[in-house]
Amino acid sequence: MFGSVIEKIVDLLFPYRCLKCGKVLDSAGYLCEDCVGEINFIKPPYCRKCGSPLHIEDNDSSKFCKTCSRNKKSFYRLARSAMVYDNSDKNLIIAFKFFDKTENAKLLAAMLKVAGKDIFDAGVDVIIPVPLHYTRLIKRRYNQSVLLADKLSHLTNIPVDRFSLIRHRKTRPQVEFSGRERVTNVKNAFSVKYPDKIRNHRIVLVDDVMTTGSTLKECATALHKAGAKSIDILTVARVID
Ligand SMILES: [Zn+2]
Ligand SMILES: [Zn+2]
Secondary structure (H helix, E strand, O other): OHHHHHHHHHHHHOOOEOOOOOOEOOOOOOOOHHHHHHOOEOOOOEOOOOOOEOOOOOOOOOOOOHHHHHOOOOOOOOEEEEEEOOHHHHHHHHHHHHOOOOHHHHHHHHHHHHHOHHHHHHOOOEEEEOOOOHHHHHHHOOOHHHHHHHHHHHHHOOOEOOOOEEEOOOOOOHHHOOOHHHHHHHOOOEEEOOHHHOOOOEEEEEEEEEOOOHHHHHHHHHHHHOOOOEEEEEEEEEOOO
8 A cells, every 4th residue: 555655656756758759658658659659560471480571462471581491591490570670769779778778678578578479489498698798798787688688588487598608709899890890790709608508408599689690690609519409589679681
């Protein structure tokens, strides 16, 4: 009783605001209706392997995109993202990445759970966030992928392992590079510290944005070397060319 009175007072003092545009919301929530409407969610039909939107008439998501039907070998089993990374979604992710908006993590993890349905149905033993080098971690104080992984773990009851995969080499931020430079920048930057925890495990790698996929690919390479059974990729957003 007393608790709920306190809650009401706090609500009046600090009303809920849209995480994206800052507008005060009528009721508890994260985003205003306008901003929800602007998000470019990835909906069926999408490629059953890489999860990219398919531009076909029917809602059949048992099909492959052109790239996946040509090239069956890839570094992951399944990849899924909640939304397309475009200008309208940029603010949300950037706010999440560079400011202390850890509240965003709850919303984004809920999106990950929905987007990752096929992955969870296929079976996952452990969630692994893409690690930061410890020097970057000190600078930023938290790793957004760890926040996402923790919240996703609460929602799915799948454990998180944030110690086995490490970024042992300091890399420049990928945003500073394009194309092949990105591949070189993260080459051999990751390794597995505790292979026993990886061997024969089905892993879902979690990150905020997938751009060229070079970072996730390097993580997957290290995990495969350590004997991972399968690796899936789950990101909040991805760049679609
Ligand atoms: Zn808004
Ligand atoms: Zn595909």
